[in-house]
Amino acid sequence: MTEKTYRVIQWATGVVGKAALKHFIENPVFDLVGVLVTNPGKVGKDAGELAGLPPTTGVLATDDVEAIIALDADCVHYAPLVADVDTICRLLASGKNVASVGGPFSPQHYPAHFEKIEAACRAGGVSYHACGVHPGFSGDILPLTLTRLMNRIDHIQVYEFIDKVQNPMIYTEMMGFGRDPEALLAKPSRSPEAPYAFAQSMAMVAEGLGKTIEKVTTRLEVAKATKDIPYTLGEGREGGGVIRQGTVGGQHYEWTAWCEGKPLITYHFYWSMGPDIEPQWDIDSRYQVVIEGDPALEVRLMARPGPDGVRPFLGLPWTGLLGATALPAVCEAKPGFVTHIDLGVVQPHGLVRG
Ligand SMILES: NC(=O)c1ccc[n+]([C@@H]2O[C@H](COP(=O)([O-])OP(=O)(O)OC[C@H]3O[C@@H](n4cnc5c(N)ncnc54)[C@H](OP(=O)(O)O)[C@@H]3O)[C@@H](O)[C@H]2O)c1
Known part of the structure; x- marks a missing residue:
């Protein structure tokens, strides 16, 4: 049986983003299609090099936000230094599911953010989820x-x-x-x-x-x-x-x-x-x-x-892996803001491999 694959973009390649990027390159369930960086020294580098792997992916890092938003992709793993709700909403409205490691994590505390994200999910027909080691796993x-x-x-x-x-x-x-x-x-x-x-x-x-x-x-x-x-x-x-x-x-x-x-x-x-x-x-x-x-x-x-x-x-690499392994479930979820409770038991495909 052929496993369904997901076209993914890695947004930012700090410690958290790098762990997710390595996973996207190595896990056959993902097809890496884009990498967004802010560091000028990383622009034009192969994603493999940024992830500490051979520079053979053919996906070159860009700092061009518009080009990333215009890409045809199923999902984005969003791990910049500071999460920006407007950027998350642009990604969602462009039809890409998003897993964010910087939140917002659940609808209760920031209703204005929640409403914006819900509206963007509706516009793009996609889902939004946030997780990380803490918040997003060890404490919930x-x-x-x-x-x-x-x-x-x-x-x-x-x-x-x-x-x-x-x-x-x-x-x-x-x-x-x-x-x-x-x-x-x-x-x-x-x-x-x-x-x-x-x-x-x-x-x-x-x-x-x-x-x-x-x-x-x-x-x-x-x-x-x-x-x-x-x-x-x-x-x-x-x-x-x-x-x-x-x-x-x-x-x-x-x-x-x-x-x-x-x-x-x-x-x-x-x-x-x-x-x-x-x-x-x-x-x-x-x-x-x-x-x-x-x-x-x-x-x-x-x-x-x-x-x-x-x-x-391993808190930082675990954070990247938690977001990355949730992405297929986020892509399959009903459109909207989905918490752990909505996702239920996540099935992280592609982890068992030679
Ligand atoms: N939920 C959790 O449990 C949890 C745990 C740890 C961290 N986090 C979150 O994960 C995110 C990333 O953490 P990290 O440890 O990977 O940080 P980091 O190593 O400092 O990397 C952050 C990356 O963000 C990009 N960046 C730098 N300056 C920026 C700016 N002014 N605006 C936008 N992006 C900028 C850079 O990407 P490039 O190098 O690609 O240019 C940088 O490498 C943070 O938001 C942090 O709060 C969450």
């Missing part, structure tokens, strides 16, 4: 799936641990590492919008349990660097710096969704600049879901250790 579809193992649920807690020295990312300075701890506590660096992006995942879990969230409360705890900590920005990026002793070396954001007067879902984000912080908390990079109730359970989601014995943090 994963715990929701695990709730099937429960008799009674008291509290769902989802943890993200990232050691940002082992797993360098661009967000280090932006996130306020290296700032004065009191100043950061008074004015946190993480956008006040952030809990609401994650609240979309919380709302999805609550919806799946037949409940509604009343409010989301936030708490920030800071750990101090106990010595100077040098850091880089990661593969292929120039720059970096030093987190000075006594400044912010760890941040624990805690967001709690309340239901019927009690905490129902709590997300913990433990982001650390290595082990030299006080208080010393767990820095093994992973996602972890704990469901308190009857019977209580715990699941840890982490990479296998590499040859050096260290487990890499």
Whole structure:
């Protein structure tokens, strides 16, 4: 039996986009037809080269948005630095299904965006879906799936641990590492919008349990660097710096969704600049879901250790793969904004291959 194939465009080739691009080149279910880049150094390069594969795809990266929108394609994996709803709507209205890793993730919190996306889906006769490792998997579809193992649920807690020295990312300075701890506590660096992006995942879990969230409360705890900590920005990026002793070396954001007067879902984000912080908390990079109730359970989601014995943090490549593997289901879904709940069990074809 020949498998149905999907003509796909990769929009942006950062860490997330590159993982999806590699998947589109290697998975025979996809036929890569376009790659949009903003970096002038990438324009004209073969998609294979951008994905770390041989430069033999024949698909050359372009920065021409109009040419990409005019392409004949079934779907777009949309992974730019910042998601732009108007661009998403142009892609949808041009008849391309879209999976976005930057949201919007569910209809509840941004009704204006939802209405625009719904209208564009209707115009193009296509679907829109958003997912990623968190939001979009570890805090919603994963715990929701695990709730099937429960008799009674008291509290769902989802943890993200990232050691940002082992797993360098661009967000280090932006996130306020290296700032004065009191100043950061008074004015946190993480956008006040952030809990609401994650609240979309919380709302999805609550919806799946037949409940509604009343409010989301936030708490920030800071750990101090106990010595100077040098850091880089990661593969292929120039720059970096030093987190000075006594400044912010760890941040624990805690967001709690309340239901019927009690905490129902709590997300913990433990982001650390290595082990030299006080208080010393767990820095093994992973996602972890704990469901308190009857019977209580715990699941840890982490990479296998590499040859050096260290487990890499795969949150960014996983984000690209989650969007990529959902695309066939998004293409087959009824037109409109489709959440995990609408998609049901996604069947990621083309993964088992020689
Ligand atoms: N839902 C989740 O769980 C989750 C998790 C992680 C990240 N994300 C989202 O995924 C997206 C990509 O993350 P990433 O780690 O891949 O980031 P990244 O490595 O910094 O790459 C972002 C890419 O966006 C393009 N870009 C750069 N500047 C831009 C600009 N001013 N306007 C538009 N595009 C620009 C560039 O593409 P080219 O290099 O191709 O020119 C860049 O490589 C972000 O929106 C992030 O919020 C979601």
